[in-house]
Amino acid sequence: MTTNPNGIRAPALMLPAIVLVVALAAGCTSAPKQSTEPVTSRPVPTAPTTTAPLETTRPVYAGPWEDPGNPLYQRTIYFDYDTAEIKPEYLPVLKTHARYLGTNAGVKATLEGHTDERGTREYNLALGDQRAESVRRLMIADGVPPNRLSTLSYGEERPANPGHSEQAWRLNRRVVIQY
């Protein structure tokens, strides 16, 4: 769980949803077992250990990167086909994030690498890894302590746009900085 400089705990927003899920799940136990699907593994929501008061008068952000008015809001950079080379136009964006990470102890980021669907899945998994790694190296060179950064490649498995055109592909060749 990440506490950002605004002192708001990120998972607090998830609390009502989890309570609802628990309630529904409990209500489900007597329901007929009509699902033909086996029990599936799903992402595990982080169970909240602390509650925080929800403010309703203004938007609550998990961090400045969720505020459209903040320069950290831009968290995605895009790549050309079959390359992990960072385009010069994204250097300022990465510098902004590097400065934030370098000056806020306790904030960590995962660099998520993605590709378009062209080419083979495992090659793309490797390419996504190289894209995330390029960003990681650049941010470390910009002064971010290495232990604040991790990489995760999804290859072509998580497209931002599921289409089969260049319009979709250019949105899918990306690294997302996830706080």
Added chain:
Amino acid sequence: MPRHQRRTSILMAFAVVLFGFGLGFGAGPVQARLNIEVTGGVEAAQPIAVVPFGVSDGLIPPVDIAAVISADLARTGRFRAMPTRDMLDMPARHEDVDLRDWTLLGMNNLVIGRVEPDGSGYRVSFILYDAFRGDQLANSTLISTKAGMRNTAHRISDIIYQKLTGQRGVAATRIAYVTATGQGEGQTVTLRVADADGYNPQTIVSSGEPIMSPAWSPDGRRVAYVSFENKRAAIYVQELASGRRELVASHPGINGSPAFSPDGRKLAMTLSKDGNPDIYVLDLTSRELVRLTDHFAIDTEPSWSPDGQQIIFTSDRGGSPQIYRIGSGGGPAQRISSEGDYNARASYSPDGRSIVLVTRVSGRFRIGVLDLDRGFTRVLSNGSLDESPSFAPNGSMVIYATIHGGRGVLAAASIDGGGNQRLSQDSGEVREPAWSPFIK
């Protein structure tokens, strides 16, 4: 899946997680099966008549054995099965057969048979004739359980295929494949194993996160795969019969491309734990991990030669993805693909004389077979995003993933160009097929 069922299964999954149980995997209930369509290439096929099998009075076999055999033979692309409605006679015993009737109808071969009760199961007998010479090419009896009747039919198909072609049949083999329904957060990805004709699908593992790269052990009892279920790629090896599985690789970075050695003792894989994607070999018994390549480029998609001496892999060390070969114990890597600017995901044919790969032709990704002796690639498919080719264990066909009607489906093509088929689900995407070895 209807919406209420989906919601129920999602909630059940949350409930399982919240109550501290593990993951859902192992043999599941009946699933949507793959529909197979033969899409071409039957003109050059040999005509054969498989007469509906005779049954003892009052017996209702669970499976139309002759129909299963006819479909199995037709799928190979080498046979054209006579429709039942064109048959003038339906003999079930040798004494009732007049082969001249069948030669007049243009049939080279005839299969008759019958099903009789045997305890709680069945006794299935059949005879394969050469209609012109009058010979019996096969005459045998198989004992079958009720549940095993489709498999018994596949075994008969394989006996017939072997007698007529000299090559071992693959009707009784299986395929592993990945299905996906929904998008993004609502996506369900499932690894399944089904019979080669698409029937009897079983769920191996299912997740809201990506599952990739199924690979069979050489004995056909285990499948290795990549799962992101813990929010990052990890490699598991799962025993099909018990559902028991083992986490074999979850290093920092990617853990991908598992490939069993031909003796089943080692698993080649791609790891990026040391900075960039390289090929490693894990000894599944001693857990010793050996790094095979060390290059700043991408090295991935390892595949073993049938004798276990060589590993081929994809590398972009020369500027574009190409296929390289290295000794399975290490040594220098040698480039083996020469045509084209994108060659990837290669694997050996069962006889080791060719490799099947993904090759880019005029900007389209297609399946090619590279003859290692002659050095040229023959393109087998005509899609634009074809991938994940896998040889049938007899080397006669290649199954691969393609897009049809905007949707991911599987296709199979004969190596000799004789037959093609398409395998799809009623809904969702199907991808990453892996053809099993021969099942003993």
